[in-house]
Amino acid sequence: MNAAVASTTESVQVTPLSAFIGAQISGVDLSQPLDAHQVAQIRAALLKWRVIFFREQFLTHAQHVAFSAQFGELTLGHPVFGHVEGHPEIYSISKYRKATRFEGQALLRPWTGWHTDVTAAVNPPFASILRGVTIPPYGGDTQWTSLVAAYEKLSAPLREFVDGLRGVHRFTPPAGASGTSAFQQAVQQRALVTEHPLVRVHPETGERALYVSPSFLKHIVGVSPRESQAILNCYGNT
Structure with a gap:
């Protein structure tokens, strides 16, 4: 077919x-x-x-959670910013939203750019399940890209090179976020910092994919800052 x-x-x-x-x-x-x-x-x-x-x-929040649970164990809505009241698995995203856990302390501005959800986690989630509630009539389109295809389109020497690299992922407040000193301190106390390979092998399909995210991937392990930035630029982490 x-x-x-x-x-x-x-x-x-x-x-x-x-x-x-x-x-x-x-x-x-x-x-x-x-x-x-x-x-x-x-x-x-x-x-x-x-x-x-x-x-x-x-769907209601409860139905959203029930549907999601059929595909595996669920994680918290957001490891730093909290979750919807009564539903710890759901994190609400909206224009000029406030961080649930820091009510009155932080305002999270809309952000545009590429990212992969929570790459700074030690054990990142299998998938994210988004549910549109209020959808604008135009603009604000969410886009996706395949990091499997991105890896496969690299030349053989570049694939071989990146296969051996590891990167440090760190969670920081998104660009444009504003908050009190208490908010900044709380985020630091809940810091997520992990090291992952730049190429991950999917446990079910065996496919290799770039594991990069401009929001979280900060530097490459074992190289100078200048070399690290050049590598990140080369592999689309900008």
């Missing part, structure tokens, strides 16, 4: 949206428990297409 044509097995339909990344899933109601076959189909689609979209799904 042509990759551009939707594939169907029972109730779940998977329609690719591009050559490398993104597919739309239909024929399933996320507000209801899924059977094991549906979970397996959705997981397979995510592994293949990296990002999957479900249209016209209207």
